[in-house]
Amino acid sequence: MSETERHIADDPEALEAFLLGRLGKSESDGVASHLRTCRRCFEAVESERRLIAAIRRSGRDGMKAKLSSALSTSDADVRVTVPWPRILAVAATIVLLIGLGITGRWLSIHHAEQEPTFQQPPQALRNGPAPSTQSQPPETPAPAPQITEGAHERSLTPEISSEAPSGVAKGKVALQQESGRQANAIVQGGRPESAGQQIAEPERRGESFDNARRKDQGRAINGLLRDEEAKKAVASGVAVAKRPVLVSLQFGAPVAAHANAFLKSAPAMKSESLDTNALRITVLLPLRDSIFRGITPVVRWVTDDSLAVTVGDTTIGYQIPSQR
Amino acid sequence: MTAEIHFLPTEGAILAMLQQGDERGLVHVYKQSRGAVHGYVLRNNGTPDDAEDVLQEAVVVLWERVRAGTYEHTAKVETFIVAVAKNIWLRRLSRKRREIPGDPVVMDAVQDEGSTPLEELMQDEETAHLAASLDKLGEPCRTLLVLYYYEERSMEEIARLMGFANADTVKSKKYQCKKTLEKVFAHS
Numbered sequence: 001m002s003e004t005e006r007h008i009a010d011d012p013e014a015l016e017a018f019l020l021g022r023l024g025k026s027e028s029d030g031v032a033s034h035l036r037t038c039r040r041c042f043e044a045v046e047s048e049r050r051l052i053a054a055i056r057r058s059g060r061d062g063m064k065a066k067l068s069s070a071l072s073t074s075d076a077d078v079r080v081t082v083p084w085p086r087i088l089a090v091a092a093t094i095v096l097l098i099g100l101g102i103t104g105r106w107l108s109i110h111h112a113e114q115e116p117t118f119q120q121p122p123q124a125l126r127n128g129p130a131p132s133t134q135s136q137p138p139e140t141p142a143p144a145p146q147i148t149e150g151a152h153e154r155s156l157t158p159e160i161s162s163e164a165p166s167g168v169a170k171g172k173v174a175l176q177q178e179s180g181r182q183a184n185a186i187v188q189g190g191r192p193e194s195a196g197q198q199i200a201e202p203e204r205r206g207e208s209f210d211n212a213r214r215k216d217q218g219r220a221i222n223g224l225l226r227d228e229e230a231k232k233a234v235a236s237g238v239a240v241a242k243r244p245v246l247v248s249l250q251f252g253a254p255v256a257a258h259a260n261a262f263l264k265s266a267p268a269m270k271s272e273s274l275d276t277n278a279l280r281i282t283v284l285l286p287l288r289d290s291i292f293r294g295i296t297p298v299v300r301w302v303t304d305d306s307l308a309v310t311v312g313d314t315t316i317g318y319q320i321p322s323q324r
Numbered sequence: 325m326t327a328e329i330h331f332l333p334t335e336g337a338i339l340a341m342l343q344q345g346d347e348r349g350l351v352h353v354y355k356q357s358r359g360a361v362h363g364y365v366l367r368n369n370g371t372p373d374d375a376e377d378v379l380q381e382a383v384v385v386l387w388e389r390v391r392a393g394t395y396e397h398t399a400k401v402e403t404f405i406v407a408v409a410k411n412i413w414l415r416r417l418s419r420k421r422r423e424i425p426g427d428p429v430v431m432d433a434v435q436d437e438g439s440t441p442l443e444e445l446m447q448d449e450e451t452a453h454l455a456a457s458l459d460k461l462g463e464p465c466r467t468l469l470v471l472y473y474y475e476e477r478s479m480e481e482i483a484r485l486m487g488f489a490n491a492d493t494v495k496s497k498k499y500q501c502k503k504t505l506e507k508v509f510a511h512s
Contacts, residue, residue: 020476051505052473054454058466059474061455063384070347071354 008034009044019049335401342390345475354383357405364406365413374413382409391475460508465501472498 008015008031017023018031035042341349358379365375382405389395395404458466464486471477471485479491479498488494 020473047506050454051502051509054458054509055469055473055505057455058458059470060381060384060388062470063387063474064380066347067350067354067380067383070351 006034007038007041009038009041012048015045015048016052019045019052335397338401339390339395339397342387345391350383350387353386353401353405354379357383357402357409360402360406361409364410368413369417370413374416378409378413378416379405381412382406385412388474454509457508458505461501461505464497465504468494468498469501469505 006014008018014023014031018028021028023031035045338349338352341352361379361382362372362375365378366372370378385408386395386401386405458469461469468482468486471482472479477485479494482488483491483494486494488497
């Protein structure tokens with residue numbers, strides 16, 4: 001029997017190979033030709049074809065089901081990768097911290113505003129010698145190299161003194177005198193200004209800088225003028241520097257954002273005579289903020305016992321505690 | 325379940341995944357083509373369910389082609405999926421005697437989408453009915469027959485996948501399963 005005459009119905013493997021397209025072209029053409037004349041083979045092929053078609057249909061349905069499953073798993077993955085509880089917890093923590101920060105800052109500012117204008121001077125000052133006039137030399141005089149000790153003449157420039165409301169400076173002094181020598185506050189518009197604070201300790205001559213600075217820490221804190229008022233105070237009169245002064249700076253409300261950090265860390269400082277009118281006090285500000293970093297504060301006398309310190313664009317005034 | 329960072333695979337990577345039988349490739353293709361297929365079906369009297377079914381079927385056709393080695397990657401995979409989906413939907417519509425807006429592109433796609441005698445037969449409802457009865461076979465016959473006739477895997481592969489001793493064992497088992505299926509068909 002020739003290839004084309006072979007009954008494919010009797011050869012299941014060939015029948016299957018024919019339907020699956022695994023026969024060569026000539027062989028496949030021969031089978032196709034035979035099917036036109038052999039009804040039994042045609043029915044066998046048709047039966048096998050239906051069977052394979054059904055299996056493939058089932059396979060395709062199964063594949064679609066797999067795809068659906070994979071899609072739902074994919075969607076589930078997306079849901080799982082969004083940890084909402086954790087996100088909400090973190091968000092709540094952030095909100096809480098921000099709230100605490102705002103509250104803390106408000107309290108610190110509020111507290112600073114509510115602080116008494118006049119504070120107790122350091123024990124050393126309270127127990128110090130009897131008060132003397134402002135022109136009186138310090139107890140342990142140690143002449144500064146460039147500043148004449150006991151020189152108390154003021155060298156106010158005419159222009160400044162004519163423009164400046166001299167009453168401001170006088171008012172400060174008057175208020176300070178009313179409150180005694182325990183503390184001194186620079187007064188803004190006739191009322192104590194306590195938004196920011198500084199302490200000043202004059203005449204530390206004979207002591208090392210570090211010792212003086214350490215002693216300065218925690219000393220009497222005086223008022224701080226806000227920028228504009230402080231500038232007026234500076235303009236009201238520039239006093240001749242009488243003596244070298246070591247100054248510890250503490251920033252208050254005008255630089256409130258930095259105040260706490262500054263207060264917690266005493267700045268390293270050194271002072272030098274700038275000219276007869278001013279001292280330059282170099283403060284190493286322990287601030288991360290770059291506003292004051294590397295800036296050299298310039299200190300000028302406002303009155304015989306008050307100074308103004310300019311750090312960058314901020315000028316703050318302080319009162320030198322009178323000594324008994 | 326751990327979170328993972330996924331990078332969108334390239335089409336070559338997707339096809340490689342399909343070639344290896346990794347169904348995750350199908351998900352990528354599905355998502356890639358979903359908008360276009362849904363848009364077409366919905367614009368042509370279809371429902372979202374119709375669109376979903378057509379899209380799934382088109383993706384499966386791609387999988388079959390890739391597995392069979394008959395897929396030619398000459399255009400974007402999405403283009404292929406959309407063309408197949410259009411073809412499927414047109415045929416369904418034609419069966420339902422619905423009116424279809426003229427779309428030359430679709431007609432081209434239909435003409436390009438050649439069908440084998442087996443594929444034509446698969447459209448028949450009778451085939452669907454018989455396929456449903458395949459479930460009566462139970463395992464491992466159903467899986468074995470699907471692997472062989474649908475996924476067209478070799479006897480060696482099936483032996484490895486299903487844990488048979490060797491190809492001859494699979495061949496023998498396949499013969500038995502087929503005879504059983506013929507009986508099921510005869511009674512259905």
